[in-house]
Amino acid sequence: MRAATATATPPRTAITMAMAMTIDTAALVRLMSWLSPAFPVGGFNYSHGLEQAVAAELVSDRETLKSWLDALTTRGSAWNDLVLLAEAWRQAGEGGDLAETAQLAEALAGSSERHLETMNQGSAFLAAASAWGQGIAAGLGPRAALPVAVGACAARSGLPLEATLAAYLQAFLSNQVQAAQRLMPIGQTGGIDVLSTLEPLIGEIAARASRSTLDDLGSSTLNADIAAMRHETMPSRIFVS
Template sequence: MSAALLSLVQWLSPAFPTGAFAYSHGLEWAISEGEVRDAASARRWIADVLAFGAARTDAILLAHALRGHDPEALSDLARALAPAAERLRETEEQGAAFAATVAALTGRDLPPRPLPVALGQAAAPLGLPVAEVLALMLHAFAANLVSAAVRFVPLGQTEGQATLAALHPLIGNIAAESAEAPLDALGSAALRGDLAAMRHETQEVRIFKT
């Protein structure tokens, strides 16, 4: 395994200090309302976010960041596409933490940006295949939501791992498609997930930031 790939795996690891464990992407509200209550409903919810929601949008933004598209323009797009205040908070806080940590490790100048743009800027010099970077990012995204479901539904650890494994084919397909997608393909249709993020903002009892 190459040093470049190992660096990317480290950056996307749950141990990397972006605070990803504290964000549920609206899933906490869906669990509290009983819409996500077991492994099957968790898998459906996460699959929809991957295929039709912020994960796909992030993948397309990441692909263009890896290819050197203007990071300021991509950052503006990322912010504009956030459908709720908490979604904006999530991408900006994680992106800032990610950029600061990679900058400290590498000595590079990496300003705070929304997470997919920050990741693209950091990973571009690694020279890895775009679809491979996207797949690992999507896997980390899905793994974080599965972890939230394991803790809060709650699911058993084995159920959680089976849920994540069942999403692997979808992750591969989205990565391959997003790697070649133009910016015109950006958009989201995961409306229930967006509403969950909005409703989480006023949820009285909360464990997660989003």
């Protein structure tokens, strides 16, 4: 008996991902400004628990760093950030009340340092983004978690959701790689290798997060969460988190 055959859905190639995230030049420039290392949010101060992970030898080379970042992106804090960003983007675009989303994002910070990291960066982002007009952060006040701040401001600037999610995730992963370069001997070439390997994942997860709802929130990266907590008691450290 002949086996039944089915047509598989083709994988998202670099070209199809680029088509899905088509963005005009003005919007691209704004995203590059907001999510570049030069934007004054102080991202270089935070390792998101990576410093403790390196000290505990959970992350020690390119491959373990890739695995660590893959986990954060697909089922950890980075994924939750994208879901929250998407919700804030929708609420702001529809003129909804951002207060509940902002409160939820703050409550989901799993440790005191994670809370400090997202709230300090979010507040700094809102202050800097006010250069594009005071109304851009309406409904948030001076303080909000970073993904909520970025999502709301992006919606009010007419920036497309999927491209904003991809840019946000790439900025987060780049900051993690820069932290790793200061913590262990992977060098610039190794760091670029990690980022290039993660490019397809960024496109895939941005597309998935653009279709997400708050029901998709969830994390199963216990080692990363514990590392973020243990970092608070490290006797000697470079990073705030």
